[in-house]
Amino acid sequence: MAKLISIVTPCYNEEGNVDELYRRVADVMAQQPYDYEHIYIDNCSTDGTIEKLRALAAKDKRVKLIINARNFGHIRSPYYGLLQSRGDAAILIASDLQDPPEMIAEFIKKWEVGFKTVLAVKPESQESPLMFFIRKTYYRFISRISEVQLIKNATGAGLFDRIVIEILRKIEDPYPYFRGLLCEIGFPIATVPFKQPRRQRGVTKNNFYTLYDIAMLGITNHSKVPMRIMAMCGFLLSILSLTTAFGFLIAKLVFWDQFQMGTAPMLIGLFFFGGVQISFIGLLGEYIGSIHTQVRNMPLVVELERINFDQT
Structure with missing residues (x-):
């Protein structure tokens, strides 16, 4: 029996991207010798995202949908989606297509040679030069003060073996800094570098508050x-x-x-x-x-x- 890969995609107001993401993920997985499920977790979208996801789930039973009762934020919802996966490995991929789905093949290659955790990193990006500089500065700072070595410029996208998911289930953190938890677990981490493209459709959900939230979470959870x-x-x-x-x-x-x-x-x-x-x-x-x-x-x-x- 073929192993199962769980693809997990958090969504919020991404009606312009979910169809293309579904097609591109399906194209990538068609080249892999594994079964897969594609779990979308929607954070109570207010546009047409949920309707499009319902249509995808109706025509393809590999598409699984969780609709949140309200918007639980950009930290809790993706993490919860990962915990609902049942695959031999789970892959987190964003719905905005800025983490290209084609990286899934690279994630799987790293997993096949024995890595339990694989993370996408962006040493360069087409986003605003100012924002990219601020992010790089933050990652450099947090790496210096953290009690564990963190992966610089990680986007959060990546592959996580079932063993890692089971450990995360036992931690029961209600507001986790996911990238920090992966490093605290201690398994060797493989990286897949890529140049992050600009968002083509929709509006970014990141603002000053969400970036500040992640930054402070990384500091308070992983450094004294x-x-x-x-x-x-x-x-x-x-x-x-x-x-x-x-x-x-x-x-x-x-x-x-x-x-x-x-x-x-x-x-x-x-x-x-x-x-x-x-x-x-x-x-x-x-x-x-x-x-x-x-x-x-x-x-x-x-x-x-x-x-x-x-x-x-």
């Missing part, structure tokens, strides 16, 4: 360095403040009539230390928010409907 920097900086600043205050006191006592304290140094010091405190409190809040998310133990996704999962 910022917390320790805050503690050390706080200690050093307190010493500096006490030393400066003591110096001003001595100067005033020695030169009582000539030395004027003035308001300028006090205002500068007040605003400086106030800004430092606010920054540190904000970062501390990110860690507390991460803890809050974990202890609530909310489900990754609540399903409204699933289609074709009773098919063998």
Whole structure:
């Protein structure tokens, strides 16, 4: 009996791309000696995406559809979709076609030689040069402070052996930083480099908030360095403040009539230390928010409907 490959595609308002994605995935898998299922998980789209996915599922029983009760975000929904796969390997591929489906063949080749995890990486991209620079800078920063070695410029697309999926099921993380979890698991990771094309249809769902969300999740879930920097900086600043205050006191006592304290140094010091405190409190809040998310133990996704999962 042939092994089964599960293709998992998260969707949100991608009516212009899902048909082409389906065709291109089918073309790639037709050249492979494996059976496959294509799981679409829709994040409560408001355009015609769901109707198109229903039509695909009606004509091809390999297409399986999960419709979320609401939009559960760009982190939880793809992860949940992977956990619903039943293949010997699961492949995550985006619906916007910026991760070309043709990479699936390369993922499978790496898997066949023994890799449990294969990730797509984009050393170059046709996206905005500014955004690409910001992403590269972030990955360089997070790699330096993380307690595990992360894969730079990984897009999230890739192949994950059933063993990896089973480990992820046991972790039960309600808000996971997926790329970090893969590195924490510890299996050697193969990479497939590619040049990311521009989006041809539809509008990107990434904005400043979603990118900030991913960035902070990577920091708070996989590094204690910022917390320790805050503690050390706080200690050093307190010493500096006490030393400066003591110096001003001595100067005033020695030169009582000539030395004027003035308001300028006090205002500068007040605003400086106030800004430092606010920054540190904000970062501390990110860690507390991460803890809050974990202890609530909310489900990754609540399903409204699933289609074709009773098919063998």
